Amino acid sequence: MAREDELDRIELIGLVACFLTTFAFLPQAVKTWRTGSADDFSLPTLLILEGGVALWAIYGVLRAAPSVWIGNGITLVLAGFILSVKLRQAWPSRN
DSSP states (O other): OHHHHHHHHHHHHHHHHHHHHHHTSHHHHHHHHHHOOOTTSOHHHHHHHHHHHHHHHHHHHHTTOHHHHHHHHHHHHHHHHHHHHHHHHHSOOOO
């Protein structure tokens, strides 16, 4: 039982870290949503970030570590939104 309590405390630390680091990215996503612009981001950075957080999310699922897959899953969505805006700016539709 003591080992389970220790793991729960460790997972709680991970969940708090997940919350802080993931939601630190939220203001950027909100700014992108409001302005419709992702000019402040480099395309290579967004692509690398998306690849990294996708792999972290997979790792978290395989390790059954909610603090890893939840945070990275949310970041994947937020960064994915910004990436989609960036790509639309880079290659506008020809309507």
